[in-house]
Amino acid sequence: MIDALIHGRIVHSRLEGPYLVGRIVIQGDIPVQFTARRGAVKKQLEHLPVGSPLSVAGELSTSVQNDKHGQPYVRYEVAVSAVLTAAQPKGLLGSIL
Secondary structure, X not given: OEEEEEEEEEEEEXXXXXXXXXXXXXXXXXEEEEEEOOHHHHHHHHOOOOOOEEEEEXXXXXXXXXXXXXXXXXXXXXXXXXXXXXXXXXXXXXXXX
């Protein structure tokens, strides 16, 4: 693992037990899975609408996986320790602001 700063857009997030998990897309098309364990971090991420720009800090890990065609690819995952993007309101107000 290595400490990292990730910039991208949030694609989705959901609660899985005590954790918030989801995906960030960086550089247009590279997916990075994320896991948030701490309460304050989870709340900040939950309030970001899909497509919002996002910057997070945390521990980055990588692994090599195979896709459905058997081709290897690198899987990125970050355990988020801090959200560096201000929360934005969801809904119409968030779209206007």
